[in-house]
Amino acid sequence: MSVLVVGSVALDSIETPFGKVEEVVGGSATYFSSAASLYAKVNLVGVVGEDFPLERIAFLRERSVDLRGLQVASGRTFRWKGRYDFDLNVAHTLDTQLNVFATFHPVLPPEYGSPRFVFLANIDPDLQMEVLDQVEGVDLSILDTMNYWIENKKSSLLQAISRVNVVTMNEAEARQLVGSYSLIRAAREILSLGPDVLIIKKGEYGAVMFTDTGYFVAPAYPLESVKDPTGAGDSFAGGCIGYLAECGTPSPLQLRRAMIHGSVVASFCVEDFSTERLQRLSRADILARYREFQQFTHFEALDEV
């Protein structure tokens, strides 16, 4: 089953304690597609400027990512410049140039047909709703967001959230959105806005999935070395949603497995800069690390009398 992703395709300049790169391929839709295309057919909608080196995302096409929805607009590509210090959970934005993204409106090419799985990456909630207006009969719609939209477009964001099945955001953002310190209470409030599932991303501490009936805690993979955390959240979403699209109809059991797939793929993503590691990633790598997750999280029931 195919997945539609709408998000950014960017040129990133990143500095971490472990290295520095200039104008590498980045963006939420890029990271998501790199990950999800290991599981399912991906249709991408986004925008780049005329300066974008399209050959650098040729690997996506080789993985059957459909790029007919990637508009090439006159002007410069969206650029992000960031720095991470030793606390790799915190990105320090040094510069953001929206460029062609400032006037972007998502348009689904008719060739994409009716998508069954839709991932609305972290963009303006009004644009996320423009996507929802163009799709019908979706099985699963997932919305990612961030503090910027909570602060500047809250009412649009709340409306967009009410229209999707799954919402993902980080811990601080969940608390900020509903003004509750307790994550559990925040989760309950966010679910009451409409979605069936809330996934809270906790960076190097993993992710938690909340539903009406309970929660599931997925740890992060304890990595020997992290080079660049950029794209971890989007590759998490890519592994998670890619796996669900492969399954077809998400059951609670598959949702849990999907969370582990997301964690596995994200753990590979951060091992190198840009999409480097995701480009070299295979299903065998994923399977091996999935088994490791089972191994390092399993504990026995008590011997009860």
Place this chain on the structure above:
Amino acid sequence: MSVLVVGSVALDSIETPFGKVEEVVGGSATYFSSAASLYAKVNLVGVVGEDFPLERIAFLRERSVDLRGLQVASGRTFRWKGRYDFDLNVAHTLDTQLNVFATFHPVLPPEYGSPRFVFLANIDPDLQMEVLDQVEGVDLSILDTMNYWIENKKSSLLQAISRVNVVTMNEAEARQLVGSYSLIRAAREILSLGPDVLIIKKGEYGAVMFTDTGYFVAPAYPLESVKDPTGAGDSFAGGCIGYLAECGTPSPLQLRRAMIHGSVVASFCVEDFSTERLQRLSRADILARYREFQQFTHFEALDEV
């Protein structure tokens, strides 16, 4: 099997966003005993001043904690004053008065016999070694420590670490001790100092156990409300070691279960100030929450072809 604990018995004044208490019962040995006594016989070694309201730890005696090793010295009891802001992972120390603790030397009463399980709570590593000098044929010795000793008594601390089976500390402290940013590398270096097991405490993100053969990740219980995180680490140790002492001979399987017991007990500890919640805690409460841990961490293997 009985457990010996050597640590502080204190009077704490604590402020959190959820309340404020003055001169309540605290200290590492107190929290540890409150937790471990739900599983095993506990023998306590520590010191209080003449001003200590002994009736406030009467509940420990009722749980068969032997207090014959608790010295009552002339002078005032050890006092700690701290504040937590909304990030409950960080304690801000407002005041520390060592008082009788400044001249304390642990003495094991002959009545305690030869302990098989020893918990050296977070005190001066020279005192921890004084305890090790007084015991023989121990099955399992566990040492907890903190940044203060890493900064001020590093060589004693390294020596003490080389003499025990299990070491516990928090994430930042592990990195600080061996000067490695990667937690995995730090863990490997700490294990190379002598211990068989390293337990890294991550506060609201749970705990990780490292051994020569791998690691085990225990999440924390997602709590609706946390009132006071004081004592979480020591009650974690109490649940963990108490369970192991109850089992008798720790196997890898039991070590994992013990990590969950520790997490369960710590999750109750932080639900109220001081030892309030631990005093009301029952084995049935623990068992129910242990089952919840199984429920919210379990995921299925993949359907492999």
